[in-house]
Amino acid sequence: MSDAAATQGHAPVEPGSLPGVDNRKFGMWLFIVNEIMFFAAFIGLFIAYNNTPEMADLKEVIHANPLTGIIGTSVLLFSSLMVVLGIASIQRNSKRGLMVFLLFTILLGAVFLGIQYIEFSTLHHEGFELATSSATSAFYVMTSFHGLHVFIGVVWALGVLFVAWRRWFSPQRYEGVELFGLYWHFVDVVWIILFMLIYLL
Amino acid sequence: MTETHEVRDLQAPHVKWTKYVTVAVVLAVITAIEIGLALLKPLPPELTTALLIGLTLSKAMLVMLFYMHLKYDTRWYSLALVFPLFMVTVLFIIVLIAAANWNIV
Numbered sequence: 001m002s003d004a005a006a007t008q009g010h011a012p013v014e015p016g017s018l019p020g021v022d023n024r025k026f027g028m029w030l031f032i033v034n035e036i037m038f039f040a041a042f043i044g045l046f047i048a049y050n051n052t053p054e055m056a057d058l059k060e061v062i063h064a065n066p067l068t069g070i071i072g073t074s075v076l077l078f079s080s081l082m083v084v085l086g087i088a089s090i091q092r093n094s095k096r097g098l099m100v101f102l103l104f105t106i107l108l109g110a111v112f113l114g115i116q117y118i119e120f121s122t123l124h125h126e127g128f129e130l131a132t133s134s135a136t137s138a139f140y141v142m143t144s145f146h147g148l149h150v151f152i153g154v155v156w157a158l159g160v161l162f163v164a165w166r167r168w169f170s171p172q173r174y175e176g177v178e179l180f181g182l183y184w185h186f187v188d189v190v191w192i193i194l195f196m197l198i199y200l201l
Numbered sequence: 202m203t204e205t206h207e208v209r210d211l212q213a214p215h216v217k218w219t220k221y222v223t224v225a226v227v228l229a230v231i232t233a234i235e236i237g238l239a240l241l242k243p244l245p246p247e248l249t250t251a252l253l254i255g256l257t258l259s260k261a262m263l264v265m266l267f268y269m270h271l272k273y274d275t276r277w278y279s280l281a282l283v284f285p286l287f288m289v290t291v292l293f294i295i296v297l298i299a300a301a302n303w304n305i306v
Contacts (some may be wrong), residue, residue, distance in 0.1 A: 001264065004273075008225045018275075018277050019275070020275035020277065021275055021277045021278075023278070023280070026278065027203070027283070029281045029282070030281060031260075032282075033281055033285045036282075036285050036286070036289060037285055037288070037289070040288075040292055040293075041292075043293075044292050044293060044296040045296075046294050047293065047297065047300060048292060048299065048300045049295050050300065055262075064239065066236070066239075072227075072234060073232060074232070077228050077229065077232065079224065080225075080264060080268050081221060081224075081225040081268075082220045082223070083268070083301050084216075084218075084267075085218055085221060087213055088215075088216065088218040088221065090215075091213070146208040173214075175235060178213045180247055181213075181268070181269075182212060182269055185264050185265070185268045185269045188264055188268075189261045189264050189265060192257055192260045192261050192264070193257060194252070195257075195260065196257040197236070198252055199239070200235055200236070200238075200239040200253050201239075201253060
């Protein structure tokens with residue numbers, strides 16, 4: 001890579017790359033493709049049990065307090081906005097802006113996990129356990145794996161925040177933020193679908 | 202590395218922050234409509250379900266196009282999604298047909 005190219009935020013095409021494709025970003029997309037298939041299996045299972053009496057009992061309890069799902073969805077949607085505003089900040093060389101938006105993202109991710117904990121506690125109190133029925137299993141496995149992804153995202157965001165704090169990102173070099181953003185938005189997209197299946201239908 | 206390699210931009214596309222905020226407002230409005238449809242139930246159940254699915258897919262598309270930058274990036278990234286989304290659609294159709302005909306307990 002020439003110095004001139006590096007300072008302008010450009011890099012030579014790596015041998016074997018597709019035109020205009022960043023291999024790291026493409027790799028992230030392929031990982032997301034893998035995750036789509038992963039979540040499709042859980043969502044398919046949930047849909048299969050959606051019209052069973054066991055699922056109706058479970059949803060009756062969940063729908064009794066729709067605020068949990070509404071707040072959780074709002075929190076995740078807002079966190080996605082924080083991530084893209086963080087990217088916009090570092091593009092304008094505002095490292096402080098990037099750090100502030102990453103902090104908000106971490107905070108909102110933690111709030112979402114807290115809401116999920118409250119939801120699980122409520123269901124546990126009402127007698128809906130993982131092994132209560134196939135329907136509850138489908139629900140808990142699907143939502144828990146999504147929660148695990150949010151947790152991984154929060155840990156990843158902490159890592160990105162550390163890198164930002166050490167001032168290793170610049171307007172020419174911030175792929176780490178963008179790759180994290182792709183992951184976080186994907187987790188958001190999954191929740192958009194889960195929100196409809198669990199709270200709206 | 203040879204000199205014949207062309208240069209390209211590895212960074213995210215530069216999108217104005219106002220566009221990100223506009224997308225967020227649209228997402229919030231769609232979510233509010235979804236919640237209204239689900240809680241108030243002003244329409245027949247079949248129509249409500251169809252609308253909710255449509256609105257949800259619209260939200261997912263908005264996030265992928267504007268926040269994940271598929272609208273601005275090279276189409277190779279979008280092409281990577283075509284086959285898995287086709288497979289997922291087939292899977293869901295099979296599951297829906299099965300769930301409608303079998304008494305799964």
